[in-house]
Amino acid sequence: MKKFLFLDCDSTLCAIEGVDELAAMRGAETEAKVIDLTNDAMDGRVPIEEVFGCRLSLISPTRQMCEQVAQKYIETLSPGVEDALQELSHHGWTPVIISGGFTPVIEPLATKVGIGEVHAVGLRFDEHGDYIGFDEEAPTARNGGKPQIIAQLKKDYPGCATVMVGDGVSDLETQPTVDLFIGYGGVVAREKVKEGARHFIHSFTELPKTVLEQLKCNH
Numbered sequence: 001m002k003k004f005l006f007l008d009c010d011s012t013l014c015a016i017e018g019v020d021e022l023a024a025m026r027g028a029e030t031e032a033k034v035i036d037l038t039n040d041a042m043d044g045r046v047p048i049e050e051v052f053g054c055r056l057s058l059i060s061p062t063r064q065m066c067e068q069v070a071q072k073y074i075e076t077l078s079p080g081v082e083d084a085l086q087e088l089s090h091h092g093w094t095p096v097i098i099s100g101g102f103t104p105v106i107e108p109l110a111t112k113v114g115i116g117e118v119h120a121v122g123l124r125f126d127e128h129g130d131y132i133g134f135d136e137e138a139p140t141a142r143n144g145g146k147p148q149i150i151a152q153l154k155k156d157y158p159g160c161a162t163v164m165v166g167d168g169v170s171d172l173e174t175q176p177t178v179d180l181f182i183g184y185g186g187v188v189a190r191e192k193v194k195e196g197a198r199h200f201i202h203s204f205t206e207l208p209k210t211v212l213e214q215l216k217c218n219h
């Protein structure tokens, strides 16, 4: 039986918000605007789709900027991630990133920690590496996108086991769709997620035990 370990990226697998880092490269004013929009979305005050294109237009990230932030993702990898993934993979769990972040920024981190599947938002660049748009069809550019991806995978792998780990409201939205939702507060503990999540951890060192204990009866 297939066992999926779904992981958020920003403020979960790593300690930064990629979009905020990209914004910072465009100066303090852009950064402040983008951070406000991100927090509004992550705390559930406004729908993700309302802020998504707006943030990207403000930032207009180049391919080179994405490469720099990709490196930062790797440098700020959350403690214990690699050990936790290794232990869970011994128990048959396949890690998959589901993120509202940008695919070209996330993929190098995924490769580094041995995650073969990434569901995120693609970006388009012109021949000079300048930003020309994002994949508007990407489910995670909207609220409800993460549960939608998980529901599709559950259809493709009937009877699969599913765990989701994340820090944000868009992660918490998956709780009714997965067998086990685990809120993550190792970078930022969001009140709404802490209140809503039936399980909550502050470190990846707690992850294997939480997954294996909670799901041992069912799977």
Ligand SMILES: [Mg+2]
Binding pocket: 008, 009, 010, 011, 012, 166, 167, 168
């Ligand atoms: Mg996050």
